[in-house]
Each structure stands twice: as structure tokens, then as C-alpha cells.
Amino acid sequence: MSLLTIGTVAFDTIETPYGKAERIVGGACTYISYAASYFIDQINLSAIVGADFPASEIEALKARGVNLEGLAIKEDGLSFFWEGKYHLNMNSRDTITTDLNVLADFDPVLPESYKSSAYVMLGNLTPAIQKKVLDQLDGSQKLIAMDTMNFWMDIAMEELKEVISRVDLLTINDEEARQLSGEYSLVRAAQKIFEMGPKFLVIKKGEHGALLFHKNDIFFAPAMPLAEVFDPTGAGDTFAGGMLGYLAKSDDVSFENMKRALIYGSAMASFCVEKFGIEALKNLSQEQINERMKQFSLLVHYTL
């Protein structure tokens, strides 16, 4: 089935304890699309870049089967730019620069062929833009998922809640789940968030894995313990891209299948963090993914 991905396509300058990468390609929509491309070839990307975005990177996305009809290229603008520096523990980071550039004018107009995408992944953007995308869909979607962040909870909570009320699956981190719900316990937070609309909630905990909530069911997907985490940038988006890509491929939104989707998401994220930026996501083989999935099975499965 088809997957609509929307979010930033951007440049990042990233410093981690392992080194620094200057102006490499990043952005939520980029990570989501690359991760999903290992599962499906009907990825409808909607994003905006400036004239500075390299043609070679556009070709690389196309080569992964990503449909770029919805990629706006603003010839007189610069692409969104983010610069961040990670702390030694890699769990926290300082934002050094955020240049919105062309993102300030992003007014996504979906191509006709995008409007019936069966699956949708709304990457982290202003709630107003996420809402505009929802308004253009034809209503035939099997599952609509969205990501967001604490920043929008701070400055646009009501508008954010309106968007949340219209999606099936919300992916946020543990602190965001607490802020959104006002509950410290993640179990209670999930129940509060279900009252806001979504039927599924994924709480991302970075190196501590991710929790899937649905009604009274809970599933836990660990993060793979790795000898080296080079760069955590994009891991959450890669997780979401792998998850939605698998869901679109299998076209099954049962809780049992969502479990598998979470593990595929964790597997894709485990590759992402092993190199800078999207580097690790450009040339994975199906064998590498299968091998990582086996490692996940060994990591958590036991018999009584």
C-alpha cells in the first residue's frame, strides 16, 4: 500500500562525541522516507527545500523509489537548517542554530495522487501544517500517524490537540507524553491520550526502547544495545518510518501486527544511529535487516 510522508527535508550540522558532520542531509521526512523505502515503493513525499538542496540527494531519494511530485523546490530560498551538539551521554543535546528558511513559507499542496495514500506519517511540523495536510486527504486512509514535540505543546497546545484528535496513532517521547497528559505514569498518560482521539500510542524512550499502547494492551520494543552510537539524530523518525513502512507493506493494523511493526522500526533505528545522518540508511541489504531482526528476537525472547 502507499505511504504519505510529510515533514522536513533539510541540512543538519551535527556534533557528537565521535566527531562533527557539516551540512549533511537530514530532516524528519528524509529519515522517514529512507526507512520506509526498505518495505514499500509507493512513498509519496511532501516537503519543501531551497535551491541549495543538491540534485544528487534528490536523485538518491528517487533511486529509493520515493515519489517526489510533492517536493516543492523554492528557487529563491534556502533549505531548513539545524545545528546541534550532543552531550556525552547522547541522550540530550543543545540546539545551536535553527534557520527555518523556506520552511517558514511551507504550505503543502498535495498532488492529486497523494490524497488517497492508504497510510500517512505526519512528521514533526507546526500543527497548522499537519492540519492542512489532513484537510486534503480523501478520507480513505487505513491509518494516520503523527509525530510532534514539546515545543508545540508549549506554544500551540489547543491547535495541536485538534490535530491529535484526528489521527489514529501518535508517536511522542516519554517526557512529551507526560506533558501532553499531565500524568507522570506512562500507563495513565496513555489512557488520557486515548481520550484525546488516537487509538494507538507509541511512546519513544530512545536507548530505552519504545512502548505501544492500545486499549488496555501494552507492548514493549527494546532498543538494540550497541557497542557504539555514533549519532542519534533521526533515530525517532527512522523508527517511525520503519514502523509505517512495515504497516503499509503488510496492510494490517491489528495490535499483533503493530508489535512486529515496532520491532522493524527499532531495527531500522538501530542502523540509523551507527553512522552520521542518513548514511547508514542509504544502502542496507535485506539480509542486514533480517539479521538485525534475528538479534532482536534473541534479545527479548524466552520460554518458560
Next chain:
Amino acid sequence: MSLLTIGTVAFDTIETPYGKAERIVGGACTYISYAASYFIDQINLSAIVGADFPASEIEALKARGVNLEGLAIKEDGLSFFWEGKYHLNMNSRDTITTDLNVLADFDPVLPESYKSSAYVMLGNLTPAIQKKVLDQLDGSQKLIAMDTMNFWMDIAMEELKEVISRVDLLTINDEEARQLSGEYSLVRAAQKIFEMGPKFLVIKKGEHGALLFHKNDIFFAPAMPLAEVFDPTGAGDTFAGGMLGYLAKSDDVSFENMKRALIYGSAMASFCVEKFGIEALKNLSQEQINERMKQFSLLVHYTL
């Protein structure tokens, strides 16, 4: 098989966001013994208390089948006392009072019948005391496990390393694993710690679960997501007690069986935190434990 448990038997005053409990019974050895008592009835406890320790609490331990021949009662002394206050997130706490009292003179002399205990759990104590216990064992042990903490790494690292070199299984938390090994990555930390002697390493991550390392194998046991965590005190010791109790019962130290032991440990810890102190561990039924084990299976198992 038999299990030797050694550590503190004490009073705790605990304040959490849910309330305050004054001078309730606590101590690593207490939690370990209660948790293990749901698996085996040959628990050989070695600890020291003062005259203030209630006879009713001694009877309660006996009623759980715990052998108290090795419990020294110092008639002119007071029991070890700890007072702590948890922060809102329950992951960190401030120690308000630590009164060593009789613990300052603890010189464990193992009863003859203890020396051949097949399994040993050395609770967190000074490395010097842990060493004295090891020196009295008859060498027939199947598995010796120990817990420790950052405090001993700060003030007695060399002595601690000597004890670590003599045990099979070390249980510490993630920050302690990093401090002990000098490695930030837990995967690398485990390899460094194996070079120090232990064949098995359990890294406890509190609400984020626990990792078991052995050679190049890794297993992850989650913590059960709970609607309410009342009091995290003793969760790590309860985890260790459940794990060692199950190992002693099954008498199998293969990696596959260790996995099960970790899940039993997590299950026991999940009960512990639902009430203050040892309250939840006093009267569990086998059905409650089986039910919780089923919940763990639902939490992590998936099929591809």
C-alpha cells in the same frame, strides 16, 4: 537448592510523592530473602540487627521459611537506619539520614550449615564484608552473585575489584557499570567487566528494565509499566532475590535459564514497587506471580 543471602536488615523511613512511611522494615537482605522465598525454602540469611528489631518481623521471615541461624542480634545496639526522599520522577532520591548503628560492627560468621549453600547473593555491603563471606564458603557453590554501588567504587575500588574477581554474576546499575568499566557504552562496559572476572553481568536500569550479558550474548528484561509506582525502595534487591531464588530452584545456570530468572526477578520487583517497603512481598500467591509472568510474556513476545 539452598541460597545464602547476606546484606542489611534494617529500618527505613521513606517519603515518596504518594506518602511517607516511618521506620518500616527494609534492607537489601530482607528484600532478597522475601523475593527468593517464593521459589525456595532453603534460604540461609546472614545479617545483623539491634535489640530494636521487632520479634514479629523475625517471626515473619521465619514463616517464609528463611533460616535465621546467621542473624546476629546485638542486644546493646540499634539496627541500621536509612531515611530517604524520592523526587517526583521516582528515579532519583536524596538520602536524608544513614545511621550505620550495629552495621559498623558487622563481622559475619557463617554457621557451618551455610558454608555449602549452592547459590549465594551478596547484597550491597562494604567489599571487606563481602570478602569475609567469600572466605568462609566451602568452594562448592554453583553460582555466586553480588551487588554493589557507586559509593564503594568511589572509596574502595581496589578492594571491590578483588571481590568482583571472585564472583560469577555481578548486578549493578547502568551508571555503576559505566563508572566501574570507564566505558559509556553498556556493551563495551560488559566486555571490560568480564575481564575483571564475572561470567555474567546484569545491568539494572530501574523503570527501563535490565540487561543480562554473557560472553557475546545479550538478553533484555523489561520492567512492567505500572499505573502507579508507590515506592521503588528495594526493587533492585527484590529483582536479585527473585532471580537467585529461581536459579536456586531450577538449579540451572545456562544462559537460557538465566533469561527466565531475569523475568522472574522483574516480576517480583514489579510487585515490590506497588506498595511501601516489603508490604507487597509478604503475602503473594503463586497465582499472582503466574499472572504477572503472563503479563510479561504479552509485553515482549511477538511473532514474525
